[in-house]
Every structure is written in structure tokens, then in C-alpha cells.
Amino acid sequence: MKKIFFLTILLAYFNLYSQSKSGKAIYSVKIQSDSLLKKTMSFRLREKYERAENEIKNLKLKLIFNDTISCFSIEKNTSVDLFALKITDCEKTFFTNLISNQVLFTVPERKGIFSKNEFLVQKKIENNWIFTNEVKFIQNFKCYKAYQEISIKNDEGTFYRTIIAWYCPEIPFTFGPKGYCDLPGLILELHDNNTVFGLTELSIYDNSLNIELPKKGEKIDYDKYLDILKERIMKRMELSEN
């Protein structure tokens, strides 16, 4: 009798998630303190950085998703300092499109550099996840650890960074913060450098949410975006010299 009861509960549970078509997840953000980095900063910059570390705890981000598209952006009504948003890369809105295998992000308006909705940057979804057996519970959901190395090419060379994702196979949506996706379950915690996104709330809906991809702005590849950014920054520095 006990077995049948347990089986019924289990079936009902799986049925609940298999019927679900969309959802909304709320994440908090944390900056893991980097003492080495802080030591290199001037007093006033360190002060700003530490203020950002504290302030960012008030920020809430939302991930809305259906079967094929997700949108990761700031939850409204949160006022956090711009520097805090910039160092955690939370200024942008990320769209993940599984059909085109692309991540799109908006370029925030920056005085003298970018105007509002000027560009829409597209990147190929990075999927080099390495799966592990490490398990931990996040908000009572059993999560597994996966990680991937991403390369960062800058003016000083090529550097490698490990991105860690804790995903939950019980929640059958393959999305996560900042466009990271393609895991067999929703990403409930993401570590990108010293920024950590952690799930705080989750809502799953039976109906499919309509998520519209942005249309405003010229679509450009990430490399071209970087070239334009560098060119405009150099122009800005030249102007500030005159």
C-alpha cells in the first residue's frame, strides 16, 4: 500500500513538470570578494567596489522562459548603483534562442559611446559543459554540477575562465542566467568569475509564455561589437586629451 502511495506521488510530481510549458525564476546576485584585486585598487575605487559588493545583494534578476526562448533581465523596481550593475554585467538583457542556437544581448546606452538600442549583439551558444557527479540542494531542489572553460581573448593574450553551473534535472527547462544554457535542467546557480547568481523564487506555468525577441538595433556579432567598442573608446580618449 505504501509503495503504491509513493508511486502515485512520484507520478503526479513528474506529470506536473512534464505538463509545464513556461516559467519564471528570480535570482539574487553576490560578488565573491577578491582580496588580491582589491589590494591593487586606489582607496576610492576600493570603497566604490565594496559598496557595490553590498548593494548588489538588493538586486533581483528574472529569467522568463518557454520551450525555446528565455529572457534574463533586471526585475523592475530595484535601484542599484550603475557601477555595481556594470561589474556584474547585469546592465544587459540576455535572450537565448534555442532554435537559432544564439544568445542575443542588448547594448546599454553609454554617453558618447553607444546610443539607446543602437546594437543588438549575437553570440553562438557556448556548450562545452563537463558533467560531474557533485550534488547539492538549492531551494530543496537536487542539483548537479557542470562546468565549462571559456576563453577570453583580450589585448594582452588569451585567458581561460571556468563557468560553474548547478542545474536541476527535475525542472526540464534548459536555460539559465546570462544566456548560459543547454544543460539537462534549469540552472539554479551560476558562477561566472566572482559573480554568483542564485535562485530565490521559481514559478512554473502550464501555459506557454510569449517571449518576443528584440527587434530594435543593428544585429552584430560579438567580435564586431568589440571592435566598435574599442574604436569608440579610443576616439573618446583622444577627445579627452584635446
Next chain:
Amino acid sequence: MKKLFFSAIALVAFSGVSMANTVEVEDSIETIVSDTPCTDDWVADMKFYQKYGYSFEEALVFADEAWDICMDELYGD
């Protein structure tokens, strides 16, 4: 006489080496020196944060913030 000749050779050799180094140092300074110290700091910051493994965009956030602080300290708000 021998000593004097040797000294002259040594002096020429030494000045040659030291002049070569001077040129090298002047070249590297020329590429960094600008009219404002904040710009010099910005260039140095961009180099540092990128060497630290940050992307150009990430390095820019820190270098720009430091530049703002520098300008504020030099010229006020």
C-alpha cells in the same frame, strides 16, 4: 699608454651600451606619456585588468571608474 688605450675602449663600449638603453627607455615612455595623468592611469589600468584575465569590456568598467575618480580628484565635479 696601454692603460689609457684600454680605458678609452672601455669608455666607448660603456657609453655605447648605455646610449642603447636610453633609446629603448625613451621609446617605451613615449608610448605611455600623455597630457593628463588620468589618461596614463587609464592605459595602465586597462593593461593590468586585461592581464588579470578580464575581457576588454570588464577591464573597461574598472579603468573608466578609476578615470572618473582621478578626474574628480584633479578637477573636481
